Amino acid sequence: xxxxxxxxxxxxxxxxxxxxxxxxxxxxxxxxxxxxxxxxxxxxxxxxxxxxxxxxxxxxxxxxxxxxxxxxxxxxxxxxxxxxxxxxxxxxxxxxxxxxxxxxxxxxxxxxxxxxxxxxxxxxxxxxxxxxxxxxxxxxxxxxxxxxxxxxxxxxxxxxxxxxxxxxxxxxxxxxxxxxxxxxxxxxxxxxxxxxxxxxxxxxxxxxxxxxxxxxxxxxxxxxxxxxxxxxxxxxxxxxxxxxxxxxxxxxxxxxxxxxxxxxxxxxxxxxxxxxxxxxxxxxxxxxxxxxxxxxxxxxxxxxxxxxxxxxxxxxxxxxxxxxxxxxxxxxxxxxxxxxxxxxxxxxxxxxxxxxxxxxxxxxxxxxxxxxxxxxxxxxxxxxxxxxxxxxxxxxxxxxxxxxxxxxxxxxxxxxxxxxxxxxxxxxxxxxxxxxxxxxxxxx
Ligand code: ADP
Numbered sequence: 001x002x003x004x005x006x007x008x009x010x011x012x013x014x015x016x017x018x019x020x021x022x023x024x025x026x027x028x029x030x031x032x033x034x035x036x037x038x039x040x041x042x043x044x045x046x047x048x049x050x051x052x053x054x055x056x057x058x059x060x061x062x063x064x065x066x067x068x069x070x071x072x073x074x075x076x077x078x079x080x081x082x083x084x085x086x087x088x089x090x091x092x093x094x095x096x097x098x099x100x101x102x103x104x105x106x107x108x109x110x111x112x113x114x115x116x117x118x119x120x121x122x123x124x125x126x127x128x129x130x131x132x133x134x135x136x137x138x139x140x141x142x143x144x145x146x147x148x149x150x151x152x153x154x155x156x157x158x159x160x161x162x163x164x165x166x167x168x169x170x171x172x173x174x175x176x177x178x179x180x181x182x183x184x185x186x187x188x189x190x191x192x193x194x195x196x197x198x199x200x201x202x203x204x205x206x207x208x209x210x211x212x213x214x215x216x217x218x219x220x221x222x223x224x225x226x227x228x229x230x231x232x233x234x235x236x237x238x239x240x241x242x243x244x245x246x247x248x249x250x251x252x253x254x255x256x257x258x259x260x261x262x263x264x265x266x267x268x269x270x271x272x273x274x275x276x277x278x279x280x281x282x283x284x285x286x287x288x289x290x291x292x293x294x295x296x297x298x299x300x301x302x303x304x305x306x307x308x309x310x311x312x313x314x315x316x317x318x319x320x321x322x323x324x325x326x327x328x329x330x331x332x333x334x335x336x337x338x339x340x341x342x343x344x345x346x347x348x349x350x351x352x353x354x355x356x357x358x359x360x361x362x363x364x365x366x367x368x369x370x371x372x373x374x375x376x377x378x379x380x381x382x383x384x385x386x387x388x389x390x391x392x393x394x395x396x397x398x399x400x401x402x403x404x405x406x407x408x409x410x411x412x413x414x415x416x417x418x419x420x421x422x423x424x425x426x427x428x429x430x431x432x433x434x435x436x437x438x439x440x441x442x443x444x
Contacts, residue, residue, distance in 0.1 A: 004068060004069040015036055020032075047070040055077070062078065107191045108126075108128040108188075108190030108191075109124070114183060116186070117138060119185070120136075125190060128190050128192060146165075161176060161177040163176075177189045204263055204266055207259055211256045218253055222250075222253070225249060228242065229245075259390065261394055273316075274312055278430060279310060280305045287303060289323060289326075289327075290330050293327055299335075300337070301339045301341065303341045304341070304342040305342065305343040308430045309427065309428075309429065310428040311350065311427065322354075324395050326354055328418070332358045337358065339354065339356045351407075351420065351422070352420045353417050353418065355416075356415050360412040360414050360415055370395070370406065371393065372389065373388075374389055404426075
């Protein structure tokens, strides 16, 4: 049995014994016992009152001195309180320290509650976003009003960061990254990326300028090569040299054109000229170009596309993306194999796919195919094809500008399927063409 409880029981037994002796001496045993018990109860109530006063008092004083089990109860509560106090101070210290660390960060850190209201932010967020203490509890979107930010914030998909000009200073570029935590709370990290953005801009301008400046000298060179190669009495070695010069200058022209296309795609806004593009005529014209590209050798190019479908897109860009994929299929498969161009629609997407029976691609290369200048050099075939290694990078950029993505399925030796997958919102169904009986052309 517990020591304090044992002592208390002994005290009660001793008190009962005294009451019994007194009761026996005065002849009122029952009354003496009742009075003794009442006195004991009064003492217990006094201890409870003392305990209550001590526990509810604001000052953290040592517990009042008392006897037996009550003294032990007071001491235990006091020890527990001190332990909790120590733990509370330790946790407070940790919170203060993590706040100091976050405050010292150069990146802005903003904590938002489940409703998207401002909860806490560090000094850097004050400087970058212009937040002030009175803004606490207000919605974040009142302070960053850019439509792209609002769309990013409300889309609830924060896998990638968002880059935008600062709401306070147009010449600064900020990167926003949101992370979810707790029960619907969000943590916004704001980073000043002005320097990186400038460097990126310098890179884009440099590529665009160099490509542009190289065009004219190259045109002159190609002109001379063509003229000189037609000169009479050329020695066989010179004929071969001119052939090579012609091939290489054509390759350089392709490269420069692709580089210019890429840098235009990077610099232009994507809201440009998006219209309803009927798909069947587009695919038929690409097939005709592909037949010319293969010198009529690759005959079996089939189209599977309903005639009433159109896509909301930029015609020039769509043509460029689709033809890049079709020309690749022609380049990387044998002339006697089949190529299929297919439009398919399901509940969420409309896809254009190009399926070939060519050499296929090893899976290790697939994630890197859309990188600039990445080419699968598994045999000499690639270099024979005169590609630039920029085609799929262009396709990827164009698809991004149409909220679409590229899917690649390929098996070495069996063939590949490249698919452009667009959100279903871009699909437009065209009204059926009603044949006019008076129109001779249609009737024929
Ligand atoms: P390239 O101008 O070299 O064709 P791309 O960016 O269009 O550049 O393609 C990158 C690489 O992907 C190509 O070099 C080729 O190795 C591979 N590739 C693309 N399309 C196909 C295909 N249909 N079949 C097999 N390999 C392909």
